[in-house]
Amino acid sequence: MKKPVCVRCNVEFRPEKTGVYVVEMYQKNQEIYQIWQADIWQCAICRAQVVFGFGNQPIMAHYDGDCNAKLEELKKAGAVIVYNKEVKWLDVKWFDDRPKISE
Ligand SMILES: [Zn+2]
DSSP states (O other): OOOOBOTTTOSBEEEEEEEEEEEEEETTTTEEEEEEEEEEEEETTTOOEEEEOOOSSOSEEGGGSOHHHHHHHHHHTTOOEEEEOOOOGGGOOOOTTSOOOOO
């Protein structure tokens, strides 16, 4: 499996924390769509982080039952939670130091 590469630093990301949970939101971020297990990878130079290495299937989806109860259970167990929220691109305020990608 190829590893993610940092656009800014031109080096591969490295695994930073395995077995985190990604909570994918929908319905304007009011509801949980799916919960996934994955890993956090980090650039050794600039420390940018990315979630990578998802499982093949979510551990739970909204049609499987009460995702909020599952999330509370994971939090109580001390799990690392990352949210994957819906975003409207027009509302994003870009950081001035983002990598410049020439076209
Ligand atoms: Zn970097």
